[in-house]
Amino acid sequence: MMVIRPIAASDLKPLLALAKQSGLGITTLPADKGILTEKIQLSMESFAKQVVSPANEYYLFVMEDVRYQKIVGCCALKAAVGQVWPFYSYKLSRLSQKNQELHIDKEIQLLNLVNDYQGATELCSLLLAPDARVKNNGKYLSLSRFLFMGQQPTRFADNVMAEIRGYVDDEGHSPFWRAVGKHFFGIDFPRADHLSGIGKKQFIADLMPQYPVYVNLLPEAAQAVIGQAHAQSRAAKAFLEKQNLQYTGYVDIFDAGPCVEAPMEKVRAIKNQKCVRIVEVKPSQSLQHYLVATTGEQFRCAGGHIDEYPDGTVALPQDLLTTLQVDKGDIVTILQV
Structure with a gap:
């Protein structure tokens, strides 16, 4: 287990x-x-x-x-x-331009550097x-x-977000980085990725372009990956979307991977979890999967089959009880999954 x-x-x-x-x-x-x-x-x-x-x-x-x-x-x-260093993202927006004399109506996409997720x-x-x-x-x-x-x-x-890994090829190359970041930072994508990961982010504030990036001027390969999740991250993105986190046009500044967000009160697993009391210890008769978490000082969480009763009580099998280090009479949080 x-x-x-x-x-x-x-x-x-x-x-x-x-x-x-x-x-x-x-x-x-x-x-x-x-x-x-x-x-x-x-x-x-x-x-x-x-x-x-x-x-x-x-x-x-x-x-x-x-x-x-x-x-x-x-x-x-x-x-x-963003409590130590600003948390930067690109915000994808649209600019409409029209000329009546030539009957031209154009829509341009822009990437604006923002820190809207601060906090x-x-x-x-x-x-x-x-x-x-x-x-x-x-x-x-x-x-x-x-x-x-x-x-x-x-x-x-009050707001929950996640950055989803963007497209990077098998050799670690990002089309978006090649088209944008490479020209401003003068280092390769793995190096920038590593510096950001170890907390050295001052270079982003110092070197990132402050003016909008016109998406239409980027190579098609770079345009195609804006807001696209890496193949290995698509399942994670879909899973978060089922929890009501949505992509709203914000992308990572390095690989243009999508950011998803939701108000905490709207997150499905937060809304649907329940506090219940353990009243029995026995093998479960249910086929439904639950996630069960302790409510004491030491958080522990495990999944399995349990029996949930209408009066706000549950029966847990012995192996789950042992894994969670709880006992009959204890209060736990459960989530049907």
């Missing part, structure tokens, strides 16, 4: 191994031991902190195979982006080891963050 829990200091080595599998595009999880050590420390401090309103907190979760005590995945939440909560660093991409592991890992957010809403912003 898998359990999703806050990261611990002892998880550094397997986290580094996961980061090395992520490749380009996942800038929030660089394969850098020093940076990951800092992220783990910040996460541990954030979970322990009493929070009234979101600031620079960072919550990093791992998925652990409890049978083998092996870390197979991770995911994270940035409570409020929003970011879903990030979702990664699952290839051999763990079975059954509902990916779904459980992604949804677990929403259960934590629903339990502790004061830790998070």
Whole structure:
């Protein structure tokens, strides 16, 4: 059975191994031991902190195979982006131009550099080891963050967003970067990707063009990938869209991957989760999958079959009870998935 829990200091080595599998595009999880050590420390401090309103907190979760005590995945939440460095995006907009004398009516697309997501909560660093991409592991890992957010809403912003990895070819080349970023930064895409991932973002503020980029002047290959998710990220985008996060024209400044967003109160998993009491311990008769999370100081989350009763109580099988480290009479949060 898998359990999703806050990261611990002892998880550094397997986290580094996961980061090395992520490749380009996942800038929030660089394969850098020093940076990951800092992220783990910040996460541990954030979970322990009493929070009234979101600031620079960072919550990093791992998925652990409890049978083998092996870390197979991770995911994270940035409570409020842009607290240390501005959080930049491109906003895709349209400009209509008309000349009555020549009967010409043209619509031009523009990319404007903005930081409209400043202060929003970011879903990030979702990664699952290839051999763990079975059954509902990916779904459980992604949804677990929403259960934590629903339990502790004061830790998070009113708006939730995620950057989806944009198109990059097998050699790590981004058509959008070649057409735009390359000309202003003078470094290749992997280098820029790495610098952003380890938190060195001043170069973005110093070198990024402040004027709109006319999309029509870009090569067709670059135009074609604006707002398009990488093949390996399309499923993640579709999954978030089912949770009511939508693409509204914002894209990543490096690879032009889409950003999706929603008010926290509109996120499906946050709206639909319930607090219930465990009243029985027995094998489930249900075929429905649930995600179950503890409500105490130590957040733990796992998926499986449970029996939900109309009076706001549930019966859990013993293996799920043991994995969550809860007992009969405890209150848990459940989400039907």
